[in-house]
Amino acid sequence: MSIAYLNGVWQPAEEARVSVLDRGFLFGDGVYEVIPVFNGRVFAEDRHLARMARSLGQTGIKPPMPNDCWKHLFAEGIRRVGEASAVLYVQITRGVSRVRSHNYQNEEPTVLVLASGWPEYEQRPHDVVTMEDFRWSRADIKATSLVASGMIRNGAIADGYDDAILIRDGKVTEASASNVFIALDGMIVTPPASRYLLHGITRAVVIELAAAHGLPLQEREITHAELMAANEVWLTSTTHEVWPVASIDRCKVGSGEPGPLTNQVNSLYQAYKRSQTASSVM
Numbered sequence: 001m002s003i004a005y006l007n008g009v010w011q012p013a014e015e016a017r018v019s020v021l022d023r024g025f026l027f028g029d030g031v032y033e034v035i036p037v038f039n040g041r042v043f044a045e046d047r048h049l050a051r052m053a054r055s056l057g058q059t060g061i062k063p064p065m066p067n068d069c070w071k072h073l074f075a076e077g078i079r080r081v082g083e084a085s086a087v088l089y090v091q092i093t094r095g096v097s098r099v100r101s102h103n104y105q106n107e108e109p110t111v112l113v114l115a116s117g118w119p120e121y122e123q124r125p126h127d128v129v130t131m132e133d134f135r136w137s138r139a140d141i142k143a144t145s146l147v148a149s150g151m152i153r154n155g156a157i158a159d160g161y162d163d164a165i166l167i168r169d170g171k172v173t174e175a176s177a178s179n180v181f182i183a184l185d186g187m188i189v190t191p192p193a194s195r196y197l198l199h200g201i202t203r204a205v206v207i208e209l210a211a212a213h214g215l216p217l218q219e220r221e222i223t224h225a226e227l228m229a230a231n232e233v234w235l236t237s238t239t240h241e242v243w244p245v246a247s248i249d250r251c252k253v254g255s256g257e258p259g260p261l262t263n264q265v266n267s268l269y270q271a272y273k274r275s276q277t278a279s280s281v282m
Contacts, residue, residue, distance in 0.1 A: 002014075018110060132166070135166075190206075192221070241266070
């Protein structure tokens with residue numbers, strides 16, 4: 001079941017309609033967030049709102065409402081979808097133009113909140129391929145213009161992989177829709193936050209948990225050679241959380257199964273998630 005809030009109206013998702021002159025439709029001119037809900041509570045709500053505000057600021061799209069209004073909207077979406085575990089997809093476009101033009105015309109933003117049940121994924125380690133990162137150089141903005149990421153992911157799937165890890169100038173950036181961590185000789189390493197990768201919420205939580213529990217971690221560039229030599233590799237994202245990698249370019253990572261650091265980080269993340277969403281508001 002999916003419920004949509006579009007410009008002030010709640011309705012079944014399949015009935016929601018947007019103008020063909022909306023700049024999100026014509027230009028991919030918008031930003032978005034994917035926000036998880038567990039036990040009827042929004043997880044990392046303030047972090048997601050802060051990142052969304054940053055994306056709006058970087059693109060110059062007007063903030064549609066203050067944070068307390070967003071939180072009220074999210075709570076209503078959770079109530080309407082009626083599931084304890086859910087996903088809130090939030091999209092804000094620059095709005096509807098009078099005519100199709102590259103020039104902005106002081107449009108009012110289009111606001112969409114889509115509330116859906118939590119997606120089910122096959123829980124197994126991923127097989128990934130390395131590919132050139134040919135996306136634009138502002139991957140730090142969570143923009144709706146995702147054609148390059150879609151080409152990368154689906155190209156990998158067509159070749160028999162689950163996803164791709166992207167390489168730019170010999171260095172790892174991220175996967176098609178997730179951040180990358182490796183374990184190399186007992187050290188956890190992840191690429192530093194930059195304009196070439198999304199500043200993931202799950203990534204930030206994992207870094208903080210590692211620091212709090214004394215796990216050695218470095219934020220630094222990872223070479224292609226280091227990626228291939230890693231003892232463990234995992235991806236992080238809102239919906240996949242901590243997702244182990246079994247092989248890269250058909251070469252097995254470690255034993256091909258989740259390693260000890262992967263399992264420890266995942267356990268810490270799951271415990272943190274439970275602590276933050278312990279009581280239901282439904």
